[in-house]
């Protein structure tokens with residue numbers, strides 16, 4: 499995969515970038531004290547695998563009171579996937595087993611990077627004075643429009659379909675944020691950027707493709723965004739994105755991107771480092787900036803050609819949200835005037851990522867895998883037909 503191709507030439511020959519954020523696994527776990535942390539050692543159980551289907555009868559332990567390497571909620575959601583002999587182990591054993599599995603996805607260099615990142619966050623949080631404290635705890639009636647709240651409270655596919663449109667397969671659009679909430683967020687972001695400018699604090703940008711924007715998790719909004727993911731995005735994803743771990747989203751990377759004069763102009767063609775991405779426009783006034791989608795692909799097929807029915811362009815509207823699989827290839831066109839700010843929540847599932855490492859066959863959600871599977875089916879039916887004809891002819895002869 500190339501590093502930073504822009505759209506234009508890619509609609510037939512596609513080169514897609516995988517964008518990585520600086521959010522680490524466990525990025526929203528800011529409660530690690532090395533002295534009490536439960537660490538994984540190399541144990542004999544580490545060669546065991548998670549089960550493919552969760553044991554939904556099982557009531558997971560609570561891990562809230564422990565200082566762990568990863569967010570506590572990950573342990574509760576992962577527990578249902580433990581092999582049967584592990585399920586009956588004590589809590590410390592289960593912690594060791596699950597931590598070991600998760601650390602396998604975080605090589606040594608990554609671990610010290612995660613520690614440095616925690617210190618970086620702590621430095622910001624102890625120096626930055628929030629402007630609108632009310633933003634830091636999620637109050638649903640302040641944040642969301644009533645139609646969205648009704649749908650979430652009903653929590654059925656029908657209630658979601660009532661407020662969500664699907665203009666192209668896998669792209670879900672709905673009204674989400676109150677205008678007053680968008681204003682508050684914009685003003686908090688301005689305030690944070692002013693503080694960064696005044697103190698000359700060197701901040702990390704949201705991902706490898708943006709020069710501007712800010713990571714919301716880094717200045718105290720991580721808990722609020724965790725609530726947003728767990729209480730509002732996960733229920734919807736469970737219905738529409740179950741095939742990519744929508745029901746088990748358990749960590750996130752939350753940030754804003756900014757486009758316009760003296761900001762980023764556009765965003766090249768890419769896939770996100772997420773299972774499900776929430777992209778919601780906060781404002782302000784702008785021209786351009788359309789989000790272009792070009793079909794969902796697994797790693798193997800990420801650079802394959804786009805089919806006509808996968809082409810879709812979306813026009814951002816303040817307060818309106820777009821929800822899509824992280825593997826849905828997309829990019830943003832140039833914002834030609836004005837100032838556009840979007841809030842993004844890359845939602846991840848540790849369960850899905852672990853299970854994916856054991857999966858060798860087709861991905862049900864990949865447009866190219868789907869075609870290959872269909873062609874294979876046609877070929878095998880054809881072969882069977884030929885075999886049956888031959889057998890019939892031999893019987894007649």
Ligand SMILES: O=C(O)CCC(=O)C(=O)O
Nearest residue numbers: 755765770789830840842
């Ligand atoms: O600018 C946009 O709306 C797209 C942003 C995006 O795709 C991303 O940050 O991953």
Ligand SMILES: [Fe+2]
Nearest residue numbers: 768769770828
């Ligand atoms: Fe993206």
